[in-house]
Amino acid sequence: MGRPSTLEDKRREFLPIVAGAFAELGYRRLTSAELAARCGVGENVLYRIWPDKHAMFLAALEWVYLASERTWERLLAEPGNGESAFLRLLSHEARHLGEYGLHRIVFAGLSETDDPRIRAALQDLYAKFHAFVRRQLSAHRVAGAPGGLDAETAAWAIIGLGTVANVGRELGSIGASRRESILWDAGRLVAEGRIDAEADGPPRKKRASAEKKRRK
Amino acid sequence: MGRPSTLEDKRREFLPIVAGAFAELGYRRLTSAELAARCGVGENVLYRIWPDKHAMFLAALEWVYLASERTWERLLAEPGNGESAFLRLLSHEARHLGEYGLHRIVFAGLSETDDPRIRAALQDLYAKFHAFVRRQLSAHRVAGAPGGLDAETAAWAIIGLGTVANVGRELGSIGASRRESILWDAGRLVAEGRIDAEADGPPRKKRASAEKKRRK
DNA sequence: ACATTGTGGAAGTGCTTGCTTACATTACAA
DNA sequence: TTGTAATGTAAGCAAGCACTTCCACAATGT
Numbered sequence: 001m002g003r004p005s006t007l008e009d010k011r012r013e014f015l016p017i018v019a020g021a022f023a024e025l026g027y028r029r030l031t032s033a034e035l036a037a038r039c040g041v042g043e044n045v046l047y048r049i050w051p052d053k054h055a056m057f058l059a060a061l062e063w064v065y066l067a068s069e070r071t072w073e074r075l076l077a078e079p080g081n082g083e084s085a086f087l088r089l090l091s092h093e094a095r096h097l098g099e100y101g102l103h104r105i106v107f108a109g110l111s112e113t114d115d116p117r118i119r120a121a122l123q124d125l126y127a128k129f130h131a132f133v134r135r136q137l138s139a140h141r142v143a144g145a146p147g148g149l150d151a152e153t154a155a156w157a158i159i160g161l162g163t164v165a166n167v168g169r170e171l172g173s174i175g176a177s178r179r180e181s182i183l184w185d186a187g188r189l190v191a192e193g194r195i196d197a198e199a200d201g202p203p204r205k206k207r208a209s210a211e212k213k214r215r216k
Numbered sequence: 217m218g219r220p221s222t223l224e225d226k227r228r229e230f231l232p233i234v235a236g237a238f239a240e241l242g243y244r245r246l247t248s249a250e251l252a253a254r255c256g257v258g259e260n261v262l263y264r265i266w267p268d269k270h271a272m273f274l275a276a277l278e279w280v281y282l283a284s285e286r287t288w289e290r291l292l293a294e295p296g297n298g299e300s301a302f303l304r305l306l307s308h309e310a311r312h313l314g315e316y317g318l319h320r321i322v323f324a325g326l327s328e329t330d331d332p333r334i335r336a337a338l339q340d341l342y343a344k345f346h347a348f349v350r351r352q353l354s355a356h357r358v359a360g361a362p363g364g365l366d367a368e369t370a371a372w373a374i375i376g377l378g379t380v381a382n383v384g385r386e387l388g389s390i391g392a393s394r395r396e397s398i399l400w401d402a403g404r405l406v407a408e409g410r411i412d413a414e415a416d417g418p419p420r421k422k423r424a425s426a427e428k429k430r431r432k
Numbered sequence: 433a434c435a436t437t438g439t440g441g442a443a444g445t446g447c448t449t450g451c452t453t454a455c456a457t458t459a460c461a462a
Numbered sequence: 463t464t465g466t467a468a469t470g471t472a473a474g475c476a477a478g479c480a481c482t483t484c485c486a487c488a489a490t491g492t
Binding site: 248260263 | 478479480481482483488489490491492
């Protein structure tokens with residue numbers, strides 16, 4: 001009886017928009033009016049889907065992490081022509097950094113760490129992120145790579161490298177080639193525990209013509 | 217003629233309070249009323265010193281960086297018993313991380329990057345921070361250390377290590393010993409380009425009793 | 433004394449913002 | 463058709479905010 005609810009459809013439809021908006025503006029600066037406008041509906045519609053703004057942010061946080069992870073998983077599933085999955089991931093991130101705005105949302109959240117829900121969500125996100133990196137790192141090492149640092153530490157260190165690279169890009173303080181060096185050179189060093197003199201750059205895709213990527 | 221102004225004195229008196237408040241609450245959550253209360257004056261007094269809230273934040277940003285730098289300079293001036301200044305700095309940071317809330321203010325600022333003044337201030341801050349680390353790193357290397365990564369990259373990488381360590385501490389996701397490992401083990405690896413098997417921890421001050429530090 | 437200039441407290445102002453309400457409309461089941 | 467429940471629009475509300483104004487008072491120079 002009555003009209004069937006479409007809220008679940010809308011939630012799925014709006015999530016990427018919501019996540020993008022939070023990533024772009026941060027928590028405080030994104031108003032519910034602006035968010036509703038971006039979704040093309042009235043504010044009350046959003047409030048029918050989520051109880052309050054915090055919930056919208058949490059949903060965005062979760063979504064953006066899952067989106068990133070999905071990208072990585074897809075990347076790892078690709079046929080790795082000789083290279084370890086870990087190195088492929090590293091070289092990918094060295095070039096396409098933070099496509100989904102993960103770090104931006106995280107930074108926004110870090111200014112709201114007094115809210116226990118947001119705090120818990122961030123802890124969870126970092127735990128999953130760290131576990132993911134660590135898992136890839138271990139697999140990489142088992143596959144024959146040396147490995148100097150203890151894996152737990154190395155995984156955190158690699159997350160740190162990604163973070164500076166993102167901040168540096170955001171501020172325009174670190175150029176593309178430098179970012180690549182930070183992720184690839186320092187990343188391999190941290191992962192493998194030594195400098196590999198022979199290879200001096202992340203392996204490019206076949207044709208170097210794929211340079212012009214979408215940069216919004 | 218008239219009463220002599222004490223605004224400059226007040227500015228100096230309030231700066232640490234202002235910086236601490238921004239570090240604790242972030243930009244948006246710190247209201248002018250709260251800030252005035254912490255300084256023990258009315259809001260209008262603050263607005264006589266700085267034209268608006270942005271200016272207060274910028275002043276805090278600058279102050280907190282200078283305070284950090286002063287600490288480091290003092291540390292470097294200490295008699296280095298054999299150890300390079302760089303390693304002393306690293307081991308110090310491995311234990312007393314972000315005492316002045318530098319990273320917290322930076323994160324708060326990163327959510328306001330649309331404001332050109334704040335953006336410029338952050339760029340400047342990072343540039344100075346990076347230059348400082350790089351300078352210490354170069355001095356360390358000249359002093360006989362090997363050095364694998366190019367210094368520019370290594371300096372950014374070290375800043376990245378400090379950043380994760382701070383975030384991890386903030387969220388309670390990374391314990392003290394792990395943070396130490398991230399800064400000291402990974403830090404040395406990045407700085408020197410190889411694992412040093414013999415030393416497996418930052419040199420402690422004489423007595424290990426100095427463990428119980430103020431943790432607010 | 434007196435004019436002048438700075439000081440601190442409290443109340444006020446206009447705007448923004450998260451969130452709600454009211455309502456006319458639409459899509460379904462019976 | 464008819465009853466029911468979900469929908470989109472627009473307006474509204476109370477709280478919070480950055481920032482200002484007002485004013486009695488306290489230091490100074492002459």
